[in-house]
Amino acid sequence: MDHFTYKNGELYAEDVTISDIAAEIGTPFYVYSTATIERHLRVFDEALSGMPHLVCYAMKANSNLAVLRIAVKAGAGLDVVSEGELHRAIAAGCPGDKIVFSGVGKTHEEMQLGIEANIRQFNIESEPEMARLNEVATSMGRTARITIRVNPDVDAKTHAKISTGKAADKFGIPISRAREVYALAASMEGLEVVGIDVHIGSQLTDLEPYESAFKKVAELTYQLRADGHDIRRLDLGGGLGIPYQQSNEAPPLPFDYGQVIQRTVGDLGCEIEIEPGRLIAGNAGLLIANTIYRKNGEGRDFLIINAAMNDLIRPAMYEAWHDIIPVKEPAHDAPIAPVDIVGPVCESGDTFAKQREMAIVNEGEMVAFRSAGAYGAVMSSEYNSRPLIPEVLVNGSRFDVVRPRPTYDDMLKRERIPDWLK
Numbered sequence: 001m002d003h004f005t006y007k008n009g010e011l012y013a014e015d016v017t018i019s020d021i022a023a024e025i026g027t028p029f030y031v032y033s034t035a036t037i038e039r040h041l042r043v044f045d046e047a048l049s050g051m052p053h054l055v056c057y058a059m060k061a062n063s064n065l066a067v068l069r070i071a072v073k074a075g076a077g078l079d080v081v082s083e084g085e086l087h088r089a090i091a092a093g094c095p096g097d098k099i100v101f102s103g104v105g106k107t108h109e110e111m112q113l114g115i116e117a118n119i120r121q122f123n124i125e126s127e128p129e130m131a132r133l134n135e136v137a138t139s140m141g142r143t144a145r146i147t148i149r150v151n152p153d154v155d156a157k158t159h160a161k162i163s164t165g166k167a168a169d170k171f172g173i174p175i176s177r178a179r180e181v182y183a184l185a186a187s188m189e190g191l192e193v194v195g196i197d198v199h200i201g202s203q204l205t206d207l208e209p210y211e212s213a214f215k216k217v218a219e220l221t222y223q224l225r226a227d228g229h230d231i232r233r234l235d236l237g238g239g240l241g242i243p244y245q246q247s248n249e250a251p252p253l254p255f256d257y258g259q260v261i262q263r264t265v266g267d268l269g270c271e272i273e274i275e276p277g278r279l280i281a282g283n284a285g286l287l288i289a290n291t292i293y294r295k296n297g298e299g300r301d302f303l304i305i306n307a308a309m310n311d312l313i314r315p316a317m318y319e320a321w322h323d324i325i326p327v328k329e330p331a332h333d334a335p336i337a338p339v340d341i342v343g344p345v346c347e348s349g350d351t352f353a354k355q356r357e358m359a360i361v362n363e364g365e366m367v368a369f370r371s372a373g374a375y376g377a378v379m380s381s382e383y384n385s386r387p388l389i390p391e392v393l394v395n396g397s398r399f400d401v402v403r404p405r406p407t408y409d410d411m412l413k414r415e416r417i418p419d420w421l422k
């Protein structure tokens with residue numbers, strides 16, 4: 001469920017019309033709904049009720065400071081994967097003890113900053129990374145709390161580019177070697193082992209891979225405890241999928257995901273951490289674009305819109321589907337016709353949808369991409385010197401621009417011509 005609905009023939013974000021926002025800031029833009037983000041955070045909290053837990057929003061999905069602030073105010077923690085994200089977490093007011101640091105290639109500087117911020121834990125992904133963190137922590141006279149990310153070798157049954165839990169993926173250490181690596185961790189003075197971490201992929205639409213992975217984590221918990229480690233936290237990662245195609249997709253509900261967690265690891269007395277990103281932000285955002293032209297091609301029509309692959313790369317990168325709807329509600333009996341929805345960038349990959357059956361949209365009319373709140377704005381670029389598009393946050397009948405559109409001057413000022421070329 002989200003808060004983007006038609007009322008009196010107009011598309012609304014909560015109580016604001018999309019056309020009012022467009023009139024004020026122009027198109028294209030991203031718009032996010034506060035109520036939807038808050039609701040999704042609550043749903044996970046409820047799904048884990050009965051177990052001590054912390055929901056750490058994976059900010060890679062949408063790291064706008066205003067979005068982070070909503071999560072922080074709701075009491076959530078944050079999952080960060082870079083120095084930049086850690087700076088954002090701190091700027092959003094997230095207490096250090098609610099920040100977990102994930103990622104396969106944490107640098108010396110990132111570790112130092114994490115230790116200075118006294119973060120909750122580093123999720124370690126390899127032995128060299130563990131040795132580096134030990135060095136950094138020791139040189140600072142501190143200890144860093146860690147979990148070790150294990151790779152359970154399960155097939156998450158999702159897109160190959162976002163599957164992370166198979167032996168051939170670059171993530172974590174093989175679960176078969178976990179005991180050995182935990183023994184090594186325990187021997188390092190600068191580290192304190194607090195738990196186990198696992199994350200098997202993103203946009204999972206089946207709970208079975210979670211069930212297999214979490215069972216392996218439960219078994220490992222017993223073994224590690226028998227080996228003398230104090231395993232008190234389990235970070236189970238993120239990855240729960242969302243319905244991108246609302247008419248025919250029904251991914252598992254957070255409640256059922258919570259039941260899997262309860263059933264597999266709920267009795268271990270561990271604090272459960274999860275790192276959902278997409279489910280928090282995905283359906284809380286729309287990308288709004290205007291139609292530049294409707295072009296009649298050979299045997300097909302093209303809707304050429306003013307958003308492009310640089311603004312939303314998911315269709316080009318993962319063949320991802322986004323529902324695309326007109327901003328002005330079509331009449332029930334409006335004719336439906338197939339259309340290719342494309343951006344203005346000079347590559348055929350700049351295609352959002354092929355032969356999409358939808359009500360006819362004409363030049364000057366806006367469309368909304370649903371489920372664009374996660375991995376949308378954060379993955380955008382200025383390819384073709386197209387400025388990053390603004391982000392807007394709605395809260396009831398209020399809205400604010402939470403990242404303004406840069407001017408061309410702003411963009412040019414970031415670069416310089418060296419003296420020898422002047």
Ligand code: LLP
Nearest residue numbers: 058102199202203238239275276277278375
């Ligand atoms: N934790 C870790 C360690 C992760 O690598 C990820 C996502 C998450 C949590 C959050 O997963 P989520 O709940 O959002 O599925 N750009 C891609 C998705 C990449 C996901 C990367 N890791 C896309 O647009 O589909």
